[in-house]
Amino acid sequence: MLKTLILAVALNANELSYQDLEKYYWDCDTAFMKGELGGQDMWSCLSITEQFQTHFDSKDDFLIYWNDKKFQQWENRGFRPPADFI
Numbered sequence: 001m002l003k004t005l006i007l008a009v010a011l012n013a014n015e016l017s018y019q020d021l022e023k024y025y026w027d028c029d030t031a032f033m034k035g036e037l038g039g040q041d042m043w044s045c046l047s048i049t050e051q052f053q054t055h056f057d058s059k060d061d062f063l064i065y066w067n068d069k070k071f072q073q074w075e076n077r078g079f080r081p082p083a084d085f086i
Contacts, residue, residue: 018055025052029070030077 014025028045031037037045062075074081 018052021048021052021055024048026069026073029066029075030074030079033074033081034079 028048053062
């Protein structure tokens with residue numbers, strides 16, 4: 001199910017609203033952190049990530065956003081990183 005959904009989203013990433021693209025980005029990021037991405041899912045998620053990052057002025061701006069949101073977004077999707085995660 002995840003594979004089909006992520007591939008469909010990646011193929012239409014240019015047509016998604018910011019809110020939808022953000023949701024799928026965090027779905028992908030969390031799946032990656034859980035170790036659940038591979039093969040076609042990884043390539044599809046890279047496409048989603050690239051499209052999402054175009055909404056930021058720079059890579060640094062994106063990294064600031066990611067650092068501010070990552071724990072909340074991961075937790076919302078059922079992932080808690082190890083205590084020593086930085």
